Amino acid sequence: MRTGFETAGRGRRAAAALLAVVVAFTAATVSGCDEGGASSPAPRAQERRATNPPAGVPSVFTGQRLNWAVCPAPSGAQGKGEAPGEDYECATMKAPLDYARPGGDTIDVALIRKRATGPEGGRIGSLLLNFGGPGVSGVVTLPAVADDYAVLGEAYDLVSFDPRGVGGTAPVLCGQDTYEGASACGGRSGRLLPYVGTSSTARDMELMRFLLGDERLHYFGVSYGTRLGGVYAHLFPRNVGRMVLEAPVDPVLDDFRSEIARARAVQRAFDRFARHCAKTYDDCPTGSGPEQARQRVTALLDRLKEKPAPAEGGEDLDDSLAAHGIANHLDRGRDGWERLVEALREVMERGRGDALLAEAYDHDPDSRARLAGAHAGVTGDNGTSALVAISCADSDLRPSFDEFDVMERQVAAASPVFGETWANALYLCYDWPFDGESAAADVRAEGAPPVLVVANTGDPTTPYEGARRMAAELGERVGVLLTVRDExxxxxxxxxxxxxxxxxxxxxxxxxxxGAVCP
Known part of the structure; x- marks a missing residue:
């Protein structure tokens, strides 16, 4: 029989382990392009006004104007830091807390914009971006990764935002300085918790579309952002413009089956890394191939569970953080393989955990890093609390202890290396004070224009099979899948x-x- 103390501890450990399964964003840098350079943005005298306001939303919201101004430095809930500079402007959008009762409480939604850099006549509109998570601040992330979207930023105003519960938008708080668990979420932010799910944020996006002056929503969503985009397309198919869903989540599977699929995907990625390591290095730390690699790394994780490896800063690398660090290297594709070889050598041969610990934390804005921070008891911003709150608002998975034990064994069996750690995420919403919305996301979007779905065959976090289902669920004339043969x-x-x-x-x-394929 488990005591209440053990129950609370297991819930907190599950929050840390969710970093193995929550979809995320991998930042990279746009290399030199031949599409032409960027010029300084030309000011526009007056914002455009769209003609199709969101249905059922009162004029007190649709009649507001966004007052764009110089962005302040990020708040504590956004992680602090420096202001993004003169290329960016920020605004606050007023939205109903509950769209079913729009005359009730309201929230402020934080937005950021980088105006289009191309000629005024070539501007298409605004491109709304969500970088994954959930729990990632778009206001903080856009300035950090805007160079990746430089070509698109000539034709579009690049716009991002903090989704509900995140950073500057009705932030959910589940503790003073750390994530303390479900009861702390309910005690501090209970009023918000039923309204931070993806469907509510999708309705915020529809209001944004109108206030930004666009007849249709142009959107680029990555990882979790594909769920958000898919739900928007389902709710407002006639208002979809050009929409890209990259590294998509699986809209069909419930959370339990998703965990099994993700565990299998990260294990397959690890096995491909192990083959590469064996062929490339005479002294490969994982041995002669996938089978030996599984044995060596599972033995390493067992040792780290009993005796964590020391690292700089006074923190130790345990088995959970090591699994997260390995997975984050795999998220980086082939670019991460060489660094993973060195990180494994460091911990296996020298007994130091510095490199894997740094990767577990520093793969921002990946949600894995946020929950690795929760594992250590330090979060910095409210990203961990937001991630848990949004995940539990979306998911109806509330297993009992007995059900969890059965599910845990099945997820663990899907991956010898990662399964045990990944399985703890199934317990994330135990004792959550509100029911979740659904078992899976409804993304059927009949009547929408073509939506581009882009997916790597070797994705270790959002398996390629889910991309095929995303394209199919969007609809026969809607989902267009681009297969990328890459890690x-x-x-x-x-x-x-x-x-x-x-x-x-x-x-x-x-x-x-x-059927298009990128090599």
């Missing part, structure tokens, strides 16, 4: 073929042919 979580902009396809679609409206 890592996400392909834009570092895969040049995928980058060109995205540019052609978003700038010129040209979709790839059915």
């Amino acid at each position: 890592g979580h996400g392909s834009f902009p570092h895969n040049r073929c995928a980058e060109r396809a995205v540019h052609l679609y978003l700038v010129h409206g040209t979709t790839p042919e059915a």
Whole structure:
């Protein structure tokens, strides 16, 4: 029989382990392009006004104007830091807390914009971006990764935002300085918790579309952002413009089956790394191939569970953080493989955990890093609390202890290396004070224009099979799948073929042919 103390501890450990399964964003840098350079943005005298306001939303919201001004430095809930500079402007949008009762409480939604740098006549509109998570601040992330979208930023105003519960938008707080668990979330932010799910944020996006002056929503969503984009397309198919869903989550599977699929995907990625390591290095730390690699790394994790490896700063690397660090290297694709070899050598041969610990924490803005921080008891911003709150608002998975034990064994069996750690995420919403919305996301979008779905065959975080289902669920004439034969979580902009396809679609409206494949 488990005591209440043990129950609370297990819930907190589950929050840390969710970093193995929550979708995330991999940042890269746009290399030199031949599409032309950027020029300084030309000011526009007056904002455009769209003519199709969101249905059922009172005029007190649709009649507001966004007052764009110089961005302040990020708040504590956004992680602090320096202001993004003169290229960016910020605004606050007033929205109903509950769209079913729009006359009730309201929230402020934090937005950021970088105006289009191309000629005024070539501007298409605004491109709304979500970089993954959930729990990632778009206000903080856009300035950090805007160079990746430089070509798109000539034709579009690049716009991002903090989703509900995150950073500057009705931030959920589940502790003073750390994530303390479900009861702390309910005690501090209970009023917000039923309204931070993806469907509510999708409705915020519809209000944004109108206030930004666009008749249709142009959107680029990565990882979790594909769920958000898919839900928007389902709710407002006639208002979808050009939409890219990259590294998509699986809209069909419930959380339990998703965990099994993700565990299998990261294990397959690890096995491919192990083959590469064996062929490339005479002294490969994982041995002669996948089978020996599994044995050596599972033995390493067992040792770290009993005796964590020391690292700089006074923190130790335990088995959970080591699994997260390895997975984050795999998320980076082949670029992460060489560094993973060195990180494994360091901990296996020298007994130091510095490199894997740094990767577990520093793969920002990946949600894995946020929850690795929660594992250590330090979060910095409210990203961990937001991640848990949004995940539990979306998911109806509330297993009992007995059900969890059965599920845990099945997820653990899906991956010898990562399964045990990944399985703890199933317990994330135990004792959550509100029910979740659904078992899976409804993304059916009949009547929407073509939506471009981009996916790596070797994605260790959002398995390729989920991309195929995303394209199919969007609809026969809607979902257009571009298959990228590559490793890592996400392909834009570092895969040049995928980058060109995205540019052609978003700038010129040209979709790839059915069955298109990038080498």
